Amino acid sequence: MSLFGLFGSKDPSEKKEKKQLPWENLTSLEQLDEISKISETQPVAIFKHSTRCGISRMVLNQFEASYDIDPAEMRLFFLDLLSYRQVSDEVAIRFQILHQSPQLIVVKNGVAVHQASHHNIQTAELKQFTEI
Numbered sequence: 001m002s003l004f005g006l007f008g009s010k011d012p013s014e015k016k017e018k019k020q021l022p023w024e025n026l027t028s029l030e031q032l033d034e035i036s037k038i039s040e041t042q043p044v045a046i047f048k049h050s051t052r053c054g055i056s057r058m059v060l061n062q063f064e065a066s067y068d069i070d071p072a073e074m075r076l077f078f079l080d081l082l083s084y085r086q087v088s089d090e091v092a093i094r095f096q097i098l099h100q101s102p103q104l105i106v107v108k109n110g111v112a113v114h115q116a117s118h119h120n121i122q123t124a125e126l127k128q129f130t131e132i
Contacts, residue, residue: 021064022071023047023078029090035077036094036110043113043129044075046091048103051082056102059121063104066123073130 026035026046035044047063050056067076081088081101092099095107100117106129107113113129116122 021067021076023076026077026079026087026091027084029087031077032087032090032094035075035107038075039107039110042073042075044077044107045126046077046079046105046107048079048081048088048091048099048101048105050101051080053101055118059102059118063121063123067126068123069126069130074126 026032035046038044047060049060079088079091088099091097091105095105095112097103097105097112097115102121103115103117104121105112105115106126108129114125116125
């Protein structure tokens with residue numbers, strides 16, 4: 001038995017495979033019109049992430065690890081709010097949401113129907129927005 005097994009940890013050379021989510025990068029103001037249109041037939045989730053914040057990175061990793069909604073049921077948009085500050089500001093204005101980071105916003109029929117930030121971002125809550 002190796003020392004890794006003895007102490008209950010895995011061999012660090014065995015990398016855990018990271019789940020790939022169907023993120024679409026939100027980089028322009030025009031995409032907000034597209035998001036509103038898409039949300040008429042399919043809920044849209046916008047994840048606002050700060051690349052300089054360790055908490056934001058941790059929340060994003062937890063979100064990605066636990067996300068299990070079929071891409072046909074919800075579209076995912078990723079917003080690097082430091083690189084696209086104007087887009088981030090417009091998200092807050094258009095969807096009448098106080099800016100926070102990290103933040104998850106769910107849009108249905110052009111309206112924000114859910115928002116959560118920091119450790120309140122839970123993928124389990126998203127299923128309710130995929131039901132008709």
